[in-house]
Amino acid sequence: MAKTLNIALVGCGFMGRAHANAYSQVGHFFDLEYQPVLKACYGRPENRANLEQFAARWGIESVETDWRQLVTRDDIHVVDVCVPNHMHHDVVLAAAAAGKIVVCEKPLAMNAAEGEAMVAAIEKAGVANLIWFNYRRVPAISLFKQIVDEGRVGRPFHYRAVYNQDYTIDANVPQGGRAMWRLDSKVAGSGVTGDLLAHSIDTAEWINGPIARVVASTETFIKERQHTDTGQVEKVDIDDACMFLARFANGSMGTFESTRYARGRKNYNAMELNGENGAVFFDLENPHMLEFYRYADPQTGNKVEDHLTGWQKIHVTNFEHPYMDKWWVPGCTIGYEHTFTNTLADFLKGLETGTPAQPDLRSGLRTQRVCDAVLESARTGTWIDIPQ
Numbered sequence: 001m002a003k004t005l006n007i008a009l010v011g012c013g014f015m016g017r018a019h020a021n022a023y024s025q026v027g028h029f030f031d032l033e034y035q036p037v038l039k040a041c042y043g044r045p046e047n048r049a050n051l052e053q054f055a056a057r058w059g060i061e062s063v064e065t066d067w068r069q070l071v072t073r074d075d076i077h078v079v080d081v082c083v084p085n086h087m088h089h090d091v092v093l094a095a096a097a098a099g100k101i102v103v104c105e106k107p108l109a110m111n112a113a114e115g116e117a118m119v120a121a122i123e124k125a126g127v128a129n130l131i132w133f134n135y136r137r138v139p140a141i142s143l144f145k146q147i148v149d150e151g152r153v154g155r156p157f158h159y160r161a162v163y164n165q166d167y168t169i170d171a172n173v174p175q176g177g178r179a180m181w182r183l184d185s186k187v188a189g190s191g192v193t194g195d196l197l198a199h200s201i202d203t204a205e206w207i208n209g210p211i212a213r214v215v216a217s218t219e220t221f222i223k224e225r226q227h228t229d230t231g232q233v234e235k236v237d238i239d240d241a242c243m244f245l246a247r248f249a250n251g252s253m254g255t256f257e258s259t260r261y262a263r264g265r266k267n268y269n270a271m272e273l274n275g276e277n278g279a280v281f282f283d284l285e286n287p288h289m290l291e292f293y294r295y296a297d298p299q300t301g302n303k304v305e306d307h308l309t310g311w312q313k314i315h316v317t318n319f320e321h322p323y324m325d326k327w328w329v330p331g332c333t334i335g336y337e338h339t340f341t342n343t344l345a346d347f348l349k350g351l352e353t354g355t356p357a358q359p360d361l362r363s364g365l366r367t368q369r370v371c372d373a374v375l376e377s378a379r380t381g382t383w384i385d386i387p388q
């Protein structure tokens with residue numbers, strides 16, 4: 001017998017849509033005891049018409065323009081935090097106090113201090129929780145980790161991550177307001193570090209283990225922009241670009257680069273690991289492909305490279321590949337939205353089996369600490385150690 005889980009979507013923008021789609025689809029593709037029901041959604045009072053349109057489109061039963069009212073409703077089991085970053089702390093604390101399951105978008109918070117309070121509240125309440133680092137569930141990225149865990153890369157030497165976009169190059173792009181809150185530090189916390197590198201850091205530590213220390217440099221190319229809320233030209237306080245060097249606890253070296261000024265790049269999220277026995281490369285512009293270079297046999301360590309060796313392109317659509325047996329037949333691809341459905345399926349399975357899915361909010365706090373260290377290093381120009 002299916003168990004119903006009533007969902008409250010707190011936020012109905014980009015992620016509200018991605019999550020609403022995941023809740024709607026997950027039961028069609030995965031065998032799960034828990035079945036989500038889109039019970040209610042929150043949006044700002046000034047956008048009530050949009051909110052009602054959103055609810056009608058996704059079959060959401062009711063709307064609320066007061067999120068505090070929503071998260072304490074008796075008929076809500078899960079609070080899903082899809083609002084901008086400056087609201088995550090308050091919504092999570094209220095949801096935890098009301099004993100709700102919490103699933104929260106990334107970055108966890110504006111900074112690690114906020115994140116610590118959120119994790120303390122969640123753990124005190126003892127509620128199931130998740131942070132939506134959905135890229136772990138791109139099948140090719142899950143396969144990347146599987147290949148590393150199988151020892152096929154061997155001793156790791158270099159991890160490099162790039163996450164580039166180009167949508168803020170124009171100096172006339174405003175900051176703040178509904179559309180460009182990511183450029184307003186009071187709402188976003190930071191720029192590309194919290195927005196994009198948080199993903200890269202989560203994936204990197206998941207695949208290659210903890211980062212021990214970082215040294216970073218950031219830049220804000222356009223120093224002032226008109227603020228949508230005030231109409232005034234105001235200082236821009238977020239990092240437009242960030243590069244950092246990392247030393248991993250396993251002895252490997254890392255480079256991380258992110259910018260919103262990489263003309264031509266829209267959502268270029270790429271990563272490569274080079275080890276003694278092999279290497280793996282992925283980029284989100286080719287989301288079904290994983291590239292693998294095999295140099296040595298993982299069992300014997302003996303060299304297998306010969307005149308036929310080269311980068312092998314794996315079309316990650318076989319039934320043997322992560323998640324792909326739940327979707328179509330081999331050769332048929334899935335897309336961006338499926339990464340959220342895969343994440344949700346794992347979370348619901350975790351509720352069912354009692355083995356919680358990762359990453360949880362504590363894992364999100366770990367990523368937040370690395371982000372804070374990166375920003376501190378950029379300010380001070382020094383290496384910063386990250387507590388393990």
Ligand SMILES: NC(=O)c1ccc[n+]([C@@H]2O[C@H](COP(=O)([O-])OP(=O)(O)OC[C@H]3O[C@@H](n4cnc5c(N)ncnc54)[C@H](O)[C@@H]3O)[C@@H](O)[C@H]2O)c1
Nearest residue numbers: 011012013014015016044082083084085105106107178181
């Ligand atoms: N996992 C991912 O890959 C991913 C991708 C995009 C965004 N996110 C995260 O999801 C969260 C929401 O991002 P989004 O892209 O859906 O945002 P969005 O701007 O598309 O939607 C934001 C929602 O919050 C509401 N809102 C309430 N107060 C607001 C305010 N002061 N300013 C702006 N909107 C306000 C809006 O009405 C809207 O419903 C953020 O924390 C973001 O970092 C994660």
